[in-house]
Amino acid sequence: MQRNIARLNTAYKNFFDGRGFPQIFYGKTAQTIREHLPGICNYFISGTTSGVMEGINNKIRLVMRLGYGLTNFNNLRSRLLGCCS
Structure with a gap:
């Protein structure tokens, strides 16, 4: 090797x-x-890639875009956990 x-x-x-x-x-x-x-x-x-991590990051960005204007971090956290679980 x-x-x-x-x-x-x-x-x-x-x-x-x-x-x-x-x-x-x-x-x-x-x-x-x-x-x-x-x-x-x-x-x-x-032979491994970072595709899974890139997908998670993409989903987080999507949730943050959809939740634009949220002022409560706990709500954003809950949405992310619900979306990625």
């Missing part, structure tokens, strides 16, 4: 870190990949 991660890091450095074609034309993309490479590797290792 660690050997595969090391190979991926080496391939990435050879491809993106030089001043060749990818760095010139895809500099922002290369920087983003460089910053998120551990998370990208973890996805391929474990």
